[in-house]
Amino acid sequence: MNNKILETSIEIALEHANKLGADQTEASCSNGKGFSVQAQNESIETIEHYSSSAFSVTVYANQSIGSATTNDLSQNALITTTEKAFSLANLTARDQFNGLADAHLMAQKPMDLKLYHPWELNVEQAQTMSLECEQAALDTDSKVENTEGANVATYENRTVYANSHGFVGLTESTGHTISCTAIAAENGSMEMDYDYTTAMNAEDLLDHKEIGEKAGLKACAHLGARKIKTQKAKVLFEPRQAKSLIGHLIAAIGGTSQYRKASFLLDTMDQVICPDFINITEEPHLESAFGSTYFDAEGVKTNPRVLVDKGMLTGYLLSSYSARRLNLITTGNAGGHHNLVVEPTVESGLEDIIKSMGTGLMVTSLIGHGVNIVNGDYSRGATGFWVENGEIQYPVSEITIAGNLRDMLNNILLVGKDLNSESSIICGTILLDDLMVAGY
Numbered sequence: 001m002n003n004k005i006l007e008t009s010i011e012i013a014l015e016h017a018n019k020l021g022a023d024q025t026e027a028s029c030s031n032g033k034g035f036s037v038q039a040q041n042e043s044i045e046t047i048e049h050y051s052s053s054a055f056s057v058t059v060y061a062n063q064s065i066g067s068a069t070t071n072d073l074s075q076n077a078l079i080t081t082t083e084k085a086f087s088l089a090n091l092t093a094r095d096q097f098n099g100l101a102d103a104h105l106m107a108q109k110p111m112d113l114k115l116y117h118p119w120e121l122n123v124e125q126a127q128t129m130s131l132e133c134e135q136a137a138l139d140t141d142s143k144v145e146n147t148e149g150a151n152v153a154t155y156e157n158r159t160v161y162a163n164s165h166g167f168v169g170l171t172e173s174t175g176h177t178i179s180c181t182a183i184a185a186e187n188g189s190m191e192m193d194y195d196y197t198t199a200m201n202a203e204d205l206l207d208h209k210e211i212g213e214k215a216g217l218k219a220c221a222h223l224g225a226r227k228i229k230t231q232k233a234k235v236l237f238e239p240r241q242a243k244s245l246i247g248h249l250i251a252a253i254g255g256t257s258q259y260r261k262a263s264f265l266l267d268t269m270d271q272v273i274c275p276d277f278i279n280i281t282e283e284p285h286l287e288s289a290f291g292s293t294y295f296d297a298e299g300v301k302t303n304p305r306v307l308v309d310k311g312m313l314t315g316y317l318l319s320s321y322s323a324r325r326l327n328l329i330t331t332g333n334a335g336g337h338h339n340l341v342v343e344p345t346v347e348s349g350l351e352d353i354i355k356s357m358g359t360g361l362m363v364t365s366l367i368g369h370g371v372n373i374v375n376g377d378y379s380r381g382a383t384g385f386w387v388e389n390g391e392i393q394y395p396v397s398e399i400t401i402a403g404n405l406r407d408m409l410n411n412i413l414l415v416g417k418d419l420n421s422e423s424s425i426i427c428g429t430i431l432l433d434d435l436m437v438a439g440y
Helices: 003-020 077-087 125-141 210-221 239-252 256-258 320-325 348-356 405-410
Strands: 024-040 043-061 063-071 144-163 168-186 188-198 230-239 280-282 305-309 339-340 359-365 379-390 390-403 412-415 430-438
Touching: 003 024, 003 043, 003 077, 003 144, 003 405, 024 125, 043 077, 043 125, 063 077, 063 144, 063 405, 125 168, 144 210, 188 210, 210 320, 230 239, 230 348, 239 339, 239 359, 256 320, 256 379, 320 359, 359 405, 379 405, 390 405, 405 412, 405 430
Parallel strands: 230 359
Antiparallel strands: 024 043, 024 144, 043 063, 144 168, 168 188, 230 430, 280 305, 280 339, 359 379, 379 390, 390 430, 412 430
């Protein structure tokens, strides 16, 4: 489906909403396609092709709001869906904070952020890659007895957003992933671990055989896992796990959490929330990055900015609605954040940080959702490795990490230079001090 069809679909909806008497209208129309191949037990288990279309429209009438969606892009369906949204707007309560973002905030100039990189990969090639990826895991060590499969997937998506201010924005993006999960066993003990690589440009993916090998090695490394005594200790989060800490911070400074007074960082603008060596920026215009966009979900222009400056929180993440509730101005974050970058505080990565940390826990995976954003209470299951004298001693499991996020942020000792850019949070290893580790 080409871009013109998507734009025409939105034009139909906006024009019809105007005829119905809507004060303001916004709509988005998207089309995506792709496929994935799964290999398991040294054969191809599944091949999935997918193609999807979606249309959504939001109508504002007398400060009330109504929304409706459909997967049918025929003209009759678009009109019917728009009428449904208008009808709902006349049934919902008025809210003085409803409405589009102000017209002067719209992104005026399109930007090519290099988000569209189709992978010239056919299904036969993907099958070969997935089989080789799984085999690489099995060949890693005789202890790798099986896998839960190796997967190769690719997709591309086009989305057009427009509103009654006259704004029209197009986003074309791609995403590609290779993953493998290995199962290792020894002396009656069985462990499972995985590895993956994901990127918008296939050229940035790690080699598929390397992913299989890493999955196998990681599964073997966890064999013989022990419990540890309950104690307070330094805790190291490798980059993929460190992102979750930043994710909790993001949730706490979101506009919805702030105006609902449901945040452990409530009303902390211009207050110190981290050590003075911590800096976090939002970089919405990075090329080929997952969180990049020149306009947010309301058409508002995005801009690079500092969120945490020398430990001080300098801003929230606001949509136009949450901004109005807080008597502030939207920050262009309708729909979420756009590439949060945690600045490294040391020149070293994971291996060197382990050597320098002395004694403590290295976390490689987190389990459960025991995080309360309202009061900051944190309690999650974890697996990883116990470190003594700067060296990994043995794997550990069946442990719980507990604390309060406010204290955890203040107890950050360092951020590594090993930045992981596989999501919209770009962060390296994070080392925390004085965290409760519950074992036996």
